[in-house]
Amino acid sequence: MTATTVHQPTHREALWELEDAFERGDLITIFGRCTVEYDGRAASSLDxxxxxxxxxxxxxxxxxxxxxxxPVNWQPPGSEHHAAVRDGRLRVRSVRSSPDETLDVRFETVEQLSAMAVSGRRDLSVTGSEADLRNALLDRPALIEPGFEPLATERPTDAGPIDLFGRDSDGRPVVVELKRRRVGPSAASQLQRYVAAIEREEGDAAAVRGILVAPSVTDRARRLLAEHGLEFVAVEPPSDGSVAVSTATDNDADVVDDDTDDDTAASSTAESAGEGSN
Amino acid sequence: MTATTVHQPTHREALWELEDAFERGDLITIFGRCTVEYDGRAASSLDxxxxxxxxxxxxxxxxxxxxxxxPVNWQPPGSEHHAAVRDGRLRVRSVRSSPDETLDVRFETVEQLSAMAVSGRRDLSVTGSEADLRNALLDRPALIEPGFEPLATERPTDAGPIDLFGRDSDGRPVVVELKRRRVGPSAASQLQRYVAAIEREEGDAAAVRGILVAPSVTDRARRLLAEHGLEFVAVEPPSDGSVAVSTATDNDADVVDDDTDDDTAASSTAESAGEGSN
DNA sequence: AGTTAAATATCGCTC
DNA sequence: GAGCGATGTTTAACT
Known part of the structure; x- marks a missing residue:
């Protein structure tokens, strides 16, 4: 029997079962009427x-x-569970340190307590991640822009690792930031930080290009990119190893302009003139 | 009885119980050996x-x-659960639209199935949030800097809402970004975006100050702040309605310099001269 | 429905 | 352990 259950146990019975289950390393579910107190990084209380x-x-x-x-309340892995009967009630307390946090669950009544031996299979592989997108683009770098030559992934800089670093057909350094979904202002800022770091490294401020590669971009993010002379290329996230670009015939990575037409299509050709804030 | 449980039911028995539980609006737990398939924003498979x-x-x-x-796999609220017996196995499928996503759980064996009537109490109030920090600072704005006058919270700008906006004793506009925990580069960029937006509004680029208020700051974030002429003030997150600042005697919000001493203390007095990269 | 940012985010990786 | 960024982030607020 890999699952044991007690119904409406006394608090003391519940405690016995709990301690046995702790011993066995079971996964435990307890259903009943309870209050919950949490104190740690924040604090909360449940009636x-x-x-x-x-x-x-x-x-x-x-x-x-x-x-x-x-969950309405929780405690992360690595916490220590303790159970006791106090004032005729089952109390389960979960504690951890650094940061010090405590979760206190006090049961008025325990309707049900179950313990199960769960086989820990965690061989989960997700497809469609940013890493998949990166690999697909390494296979076909022209999807970013014809003539783009990848040089490194996770290239370290003063501002953190760059997703994809390379050079364009003119030999200019190109910083590529990849996102598996529609991007907002934070992604634009992230790219800008990396570009600034490479500019410091290279010493020639104007020569470094930054391209944000994602399925689409919000208006505000597009504006931010334009303000900093950065570019956007629309690439659909990979479904099964491959990638697709938007149906726009012109797939060149172009400097984003404030008044471009479509989020999902590669932006229309427009050379940026005034880079820098405002 | 508010909880019903069946042990090692046949798949058909499990299906009956499931359908009854759906009907009642119960919370359901099923424990057993199963495979899990997910397809939607990404895709995954579990042996x-x-x-x-x-x-x-x-x-x-x-x-x-x-x-x-x-959870190793999941489906968000609003999905539709369906159950069926196919090929002698209990299959639970959860589907939602926009985006289209499907979760498929197929049980070889069902060890246990429980259904419980959960009373949905969601009157959870958390203390120690960013909003609490903001309210505490509104009560005592001098914690940010003597003479600071709050004018608005969530003040809308071109770049999004500013946590706290006000003026210093010299009448200069001050953008305050609050964080309840130690901040990294993204928070610095966020503040920078807001400052740039106010600068565009005000028209006078040099006059707008930006202050990041948080318990502490990473080295890289501190460097970023310095590059953009932004400032940092150390404020501990509120424990129970009140706030505490670091024990530094000089609590003035100072422009962050690259070579300051301590993360948690308000930085030493240093007028920034050469802002900009490195 | 879309956008934006907070969160006791969690998690994995690197240093 | 700290720092950094991805996440099928989720959630809530606001437009």
């Missing part, structure tokens, strides 16, 4: 209500209600 | 293993293993 508490053998604790994907 | 599936009445689906706080 009595029926909730599901999940305790993992790696120290994770999760308190789930009937809504939302995120 | 057979014992895992815990949680189905919420709001459409959330979670697949948990024995490790980690995050």
């Amino acid at each position: 009595p209500g029926r909730r599901l508490l999940i305790l993992k053998p790696d120290g994770t604790a999760l308190v789930h209600t009937d809504e939302n994907q995120k | 057979p293993g014992r895992r815990l599936l949680i189905l919420k009445p709001d459409g959330t689906a979670l697949v948990h293993t024995d490790e980690n706080q995050k």
